[in-house]
Amino acid sequence: MRGQIAFSVIWLVSLVISAASLYAQATGPLRLVQTIPMPGVKGRLDHMDVDVEGKRLFVAAVENGSMEVVDLEGGRWTRSIAGFKTPTEMCYVRELNKVFVASRDDGMVRIFRGDTLDLVDSLKLEVGANRITYDPPSKYLYVGYGGKLAGFDYGRVGLIDARSNKLLGDVVVEAHPSQILLDNPAHRIFVAVWELGKIDVFDVRDRRLVLTWTTGGQSGDMALDQTHRRLFVATRNAPQLMIVYDADSGQEIARLPAEGRMNGVYYDGWHKRIYVTCGRELPASFVFVYQQNDPDHYEFITKIATGSGAGTSFWVPQLNHFYVGVPGVEKQQAAILVFEPQP
Amino acid sequence: MNKYGPIVFLLGMSLTPGARAQNPAPMHLVQTIVLPDVEGYFDHMAVDVKGQRLFVPGEHQRTIEVVDLRIGKRIHTITGFGGDPRKTIYIPETNEIWVDDGDATCKAFSGENYQLVKNIPLSGHELDADSRRVPDNGVYDPVKQLFYLGNRADGLKKGGIQGSIEIVDIKNGKYLGSIEVQGLNPAGLVLDPGSPRMFVVMGDTSQLLVIDRDKRTVLASWPITGGPEPHAVAFDPAHRRLLIGSRVKRGHLYKPGKMVVMDSDSGKVIDAIDTEGGVDELEYEPASKRVYYTGTTGFVEVFQQIDGDHYKSLGLVATGPIAKTSLFVPQLRRFYAAVPKHVILVPPVPQSKEATIIDAKILVYDVMP
Numbered sequence: 001m002r003g004q005i006a007f008s009v010i011w012l013v014s015l016v017i018s019a020a021s022l023y024a025q026a027t028g029p030l031r032l033v034q035t036i037p038m039p040g041v042k043g044r045l046d047h048m049d050v051d052v053e054g055k056r057l058f059v060a061a062v063e064n065g066s067m068e069v070v071d072l073e074g075g076r077w078t079r080s081i082a083g084f085k086t087p088t089e090m091c092y093v094r095e096l097n098k099v100f101v102a103s104r105d106d107g108m109v110r111i112f113r114g115d116t117l118d119l120v121d122s123l124k125l126e127v128g129a130n131r132i133t134y135d136p137p138s139k140y141l142y143v144g145y146g147g148k149l150a151g152f153d154y155g156r157v158g159l160i161d162a163r164s165n166k167l168l169g170d171v172v173v174e175a176h177p178s179q180i181l182l183d184n185p186a187h188r189i190f191v192a193v194w195e196l197g198k199i200d201v202f203d204v205r206d207r208r209l210v211l212t213w214t215t216g217g218q219s220g221d222m223a224l225d226q227t228h229r230r231l232f233v234a235t236r237n238a239p240q241l242m243i244v245y246d247a248d249s250g251q252e253i254a255r256l257p258a259e260g261r262m263n264g265v266y267y268d269g270w271h272k273r274i275y276v277t278c279g280r281e282l283p284a285s286f287v288f289v290y291q292q293n294d295p296d297h298y299e300f301i302t303k304i305a306t307g308s309g310a311g312t313s314f315w316v317p318q319l320n321h322f323y324v325g326v327p328g329v330e331k332q333q334a335a336i337l338v339f340e341p342q343p
Numbered sequence: 344m345n346k347y348g349p350i351v352f353l354l355g356m357s358l359t360p361g362a363r364a365q366n367p368a369p370m371h372l373v374q375t376i377v378l379p380d381v382e383g384y385f386d387h388m389a390v391d392v393k394g395q396r397l398f399v400p401g402e403h404q405r406t407i408e409v410v411d412l413r414i415g416k417r418i419h420t421i422t423g424f425g426g427d428p429r430k431t432i433y434i435p436e437t438n439e440i441w442v443d444d445g446d447a448t449c450k451a452f453s454g455e456n457y458q459l460v461k462n463i464p465l466s467g468h469e470l471d472a473d474s475r476r477v478p479d480n481g482v483y484d485p486v487k488q489l490f491y492l493g494n495r496a497d498g499l500k501k502g503g504i505q506g507s508i509e510i511v512d513i514k515n516g517k518y519l520g521s522i523e524v525q526g527l528n529p530a531g532l533v534l535d536p537g538s539p540r541m542f543v544v545m546g547d548t549s550q551l552l553v554i555d556r557d558k559r560t561v562l563a564s565w566p567i568t569g570g571p572e573p574h575a576v577a578f579d580p581a582h583r584r585l586l587i588g589s590r591v592k593r594g595h596l597y598k599p600g601k602m603v604v605m606d607s608d609s610g611k612v613i614d615a616i617d618t619e620g621g622v623d624e625l626e627y628e629p630a631s632k633r634v635y636y637t638g639t640t641g642f643v644e645v646f647q648q649i650d651g652d653h654y655k656s657l658g659l660v661a662t663g664p665i666a667k668t669s670l671f672v673p674q675l676r677r678f679y680a681a682v683p684k685h686v687i688l689v690p691p692v693p694q695s696k697e698a699t700i701i702d703a704k705i706l707v708y709d710v711m712p
Contacts, residue, residue: 208415
């Protein structure tokens with residue numbers, strides 16, 4: 001009798017598991033819930049940021065030279081602010097009511113009022129201004145810039161006081177930095193040095209390099225799982241991989257397949273998934289989705305087609321949405337794809 | 344004053360907030376790189392911007408300490424000097440570190456493995472240590488790739504020998520000759536990039552020498568009125584101004600010192616401004632029009648040039664006791680000051696046995712725009 005019950009439980013459990021997996025296959029880990037067109041926005045889209053409370057998405061239209069504003073509640077593209085030279089990223093800081101926009105080719109950071117989006121200030125860095133990250137406790141912005149584009153053998157991560165809009169100093173990096181991730185409790189920043197395929201870890205208190213390792217490919221973007229101290233790095237060129245590292249030692253934990261020209265890596269702590277958008281300037285683009293089974297074990301679940309040339313994306317846990325920027329190229333209309341993770 | 348007097352005095356100074364400090368500070372400390380076991384004075388540093396290395400001559404213990412600025416640690420110590428190494432330069436094109444050596448040579452080390460690659464005798468190298476002049480400060484001409492070294496005669500037991508400027512061809516690794524000067528201590532040198540002129544301040548005679556470096560002749564000698572013991576000099580070509588760092592009395596600790604502003608065409612002294620004592624380094628940055636005046640009395644004073652004739656203090660930045668040399672690297676917007684190992688004693692001295700020993704260190708500052 002006891003054996004029969006045990007068998008029934010196992011049977012029931014396996015039935016539930018297969019049903020769940022069938023459901024997952026049917027719907028996928030990400031469901032496209034909305035497509036927000038941005039007609040007239042030409043060329044590649046770069047990085048994004050969100051105003052969670054105001055339900056606004058800011059998108060750097062790098063080739064269009066504009067900042068695009070999307071109303072996420074109404075699902076409408078509402079505004080295009082022109083006048084940038086290759087804008088690469090924006091950073092919305094609600095507590096200061098500011099949006100900071102970095103532009104690569106003129107090395108500027110322009111500062112807008114967060115609510116009205118009126119230009120209020122600007123700061124000249126150097127050519128190559130790229131990613132911006134805001135650190136709420138210190139109210140500092142970290143901005144990557146410099147490097148070969150600016151005519152230097154080295155890059156910089158500038159520390160900007162987000163209150164005064166003044167440059168306070170730099171962390172000197174071996175080459176042009178791409179993504180900058182904050183690791184607040186440890187007073188550290190992770191800097192992806194894509195040209196050299198490196199990840200550099202700096203102590204922000206004294207700007208000292210405390211850890212560095214090479215990834216074997218152009219390490220452009222990354223995401224941090226703060227809970228499990230895991231860093232996810234995707235490489236832009238061969239070997240095209242999503243590599244999992246121990247964030248404290250740099251030791252490799254796992255490596256999984258990806259595809260070319262990736263430009264966005266995000267960790268979804270709710271669903272224990274990693275999203276990697278691949279295909280910048282390629283005919284076909286995808287979101288690669290990986291499952292974190294435990295901190296040391298990962299599997300590739302699926303890849304989801306997004307369009308042509310869509311490399312950048314943005315995960316907003318507060319809204320439970322994953323946004324992919326589809327460029328306006330040839331007959332394809334620029335758009336923001338809104339994905340919702342499925343259980 | 345007993346031997347620890349100056350140190351105790353300095354400690355007192357360093358605990359006093361800069362009386363003239365104004366906000367915002369022109370630079371702020373971001374990192375401290377400790378150099379344990381390095382004893383004695385440091386001298387003139389050089390930087391490898393691309394490789395993020397700082398070369399710090401430990402003149403007293405006759406080493407060059409190689410510091411990796413990324414990780415903030417010493418990675419190598421260059422040894423093998425016959426005298427005191429004092430003025431380092433780094434040549435990015437060849438990845439070489441050049442330095443004068445107190446045994447009357449100029450040496451080059453590989454920036455890759457730090458091995459000695461050149462050892463060039465200067466004038467008088469063949470003489471005994473009591474009779475030969477000693478190179479100290481220097482200046483590099485990157486266009487002609489010539490290294491000019493101020494050769495001192497003030498420490499010689501024999502009289503009647505004057506100082507000289509030694510010329511080393513970095514490109515071909517050859518000694519080119521010397522320019523004889525009136526006076527014993529050519530202490531600070533600077534080049535006019537727009538002409539063959541070189542300016543040399545004489546620490547013992549209080550004269551500024553104008554030298555034609557092509558013809559290797561002294562063109563003029565101007566008195567540095569109000570700055571009796573000049574040790575450092577910078578040149579502002581736009582305003583035709585020489586900024587001269589002078590000590591007022593012998594040694595490193597008398598304060599105030601002077602910053603003498605001189606017209607570089609006429610030799611006219613425009614001003615002599617009170618500032619830190621024991622100056623050993625003075626740098627002018629044309630882009631920001633700022634002057635970094637490094638005294639040995641515990642502070643760097645930063646001046647803003649209003650125009651050629653007027654300078655406003657932006658404040659005193661604390662360094663450390665006997666931190667006489669520094670390096671401003673405009674490309675990195677960083678300023679490095681070398682603080683030697685020192686002892687802190689609480690008065691009354693020397694009855695106190697409770698001496699605190701502070702290791703040598705490099706202080707790293709972000710220079711504010």
